[in-house]
Amino acid sequence: xxxxxxxxxxxxxxxxxxxxxxxxxxxxxxxxxxxxxxxxxxxxxxxxxxxxxxxxxxxxxxxxxxxxxxxxxxxxxxxxxxxxxxxxxxxxxxxxxxxxxxxxxxxxxxxxxxxxxxxx
Amino acid sequence: xxxxxxxxxxxxxxxxxxxxxxxxxxxxxxxxxxxxxxxxxxxxxxxxxxxxxxxxxxxxxxxxxxxxxxxxxxxxxxxxxxxxxxxxxxxxxxxxxxxxxxxxxxxxxxxxxxxxxxxxxxxxxxxxxxxxxxxxxxxxxxxxxxxxxxxxxxxxxxxxxxxxxxxxxxxxxxxxxxxxxxxxxxxxxxxxxxxx
Numbered sequence: 660x661x662x663x664x665x666x667x668x669x670x671x672x673x674x675x676x677x678x679x680x681x682x683x684x685x686x687x688x689x690x691x692x693x694x695x696x697x698x699x700x701x702x703x704x705x706x707x708x709x710x711x712x713x714x715x716x717x718x719x720x721x722x723x724x725x726x727x728x729x730x731x732x733x734x735x736x737x738x739x740x741x742x743x744x745x746x747x748x749x750x751x752x753x754x755x756x757x758x759x760x761x762x763x764x765x766x767x768x769x770x771x772x773x774x775x776x777x778x779x
Numbered sequence: 780x781x782x783x784x785x786x787x788x789x790x791x792x793x794x795x796x797x798x799x800x801x802x803x804x805x806x807x808x809x810x811x812x813x814x815x816x817x818x819x820x821x822x823x824x825x826x827x828x829x830x831x832x833x834x835x836x837x838x839x840x841x842x843x844x845x846x847x848x849x850x851x852x853x854x855x856x857x858x859x860x861x862x863x864x865x866x867x868x869x870x871x872x873x874x875x876x877x878x879x880x881x882x883x884x885x886x887x888x889x890x891x892x893x894x895x896x897x898x899x900x901x902x903x904x905x906x907x908x909x910x911x912x913x914x915x916x917x918x919x920x921x922x923x924x925x926x927x928x929x930x931x932x933x934x935x936x937x938x939x940x941x942x943x944x945x946x947x948x949x950x951x952x953x954x955x956x957x958x959x960x961x962x963x964x965x966x967x968x969x970x971x972x973x974x975x
Contacts, residue, residue, distance in 0.1 A: 690826065
């Protein structure tokens with residue numbers, strides 16, 4: 660704080676005038692009331708968050724329920740489709756034996772080798 | 780002797796560092812959601828906060844509004860405050876900003892609604908003496924910033940640096956504003972006093 664003051668000691672009256680113009684209320688009751696008003700507004704801010712949250716809770720729960728049902732339906736359908744594809748593939752299996760169908764060339768090689776060995 | 784020592788230690792005056800530690804604890808508690816801790820901070824700082832606002836705005840009612848707005852801003856911004864910093868300095872900057880915002884809003888409103896009138900700048904409930912009336916008038920001749928600087932410095936005891944921080948101006952500007960404000964007020968009051 661600076662020690663240079665606006666007025667000299669002769670101007671106490673003026674300083675007092677300035678102080679009285681800018682004086683804060685001195686009654687404790689005033690400050691208690693102001694504090695109560697401030698805290699009430701702070702509580703509104705806090706309550707505001709909760710109210711906002713509360714406002715969003717119901718739509719959010721409804722949306723979550725709809726999503727859950729949709730996901731359940733989608734999973735059921737996917738499972739059903741898989742089962743249908745599996746059963747269709749079972750029913751429409753090829754007439755040719757699998758081993759023959761898979762590696763006919765291998766079978767021929769093996770036979771050729773056996774014939775070659777026994778033929779020697 | 781032991782009793783004397785016990786009394787001395789149990790009744791010692793709280794030191795500034797104790798007060799700072801208490802305030803830090805209150806701030807942390809308030810940041811964790813304690814309304815009582817925030818109320819205690821309001822109780823501790825509201826008078827000084829009012830003085831800061833009153834130095835910037837024109838009326839007692841505006842100062843009240845600015846104090847309330849300032850505390851609301853502080854509450855909303857509390858999470859961003861670092862508890863190791865001085866809470867008062869941070870809070871008074873917020874108060875000053877709330878007051879400056881209010882002054883700007885008032886100016887816009889007055890410009891829109893009352894273009895030909897000059898508002899009475901100071902609440903003056905029991906003003907009967909001539910000096911106070913003319914002092915009020917002399918203060919209206921200063922710029923808003925000069926008036927704020929002179930009140931914050933000469934009546935409230937804030938340093939140039941603190942005032943600069945609050946009003947968002949360099950310390951040197953606060954110093955020169957104070958110099959010019961004092962010179963203007965001296966000149967204006969010299970005339971007043973010679974008339975009385």
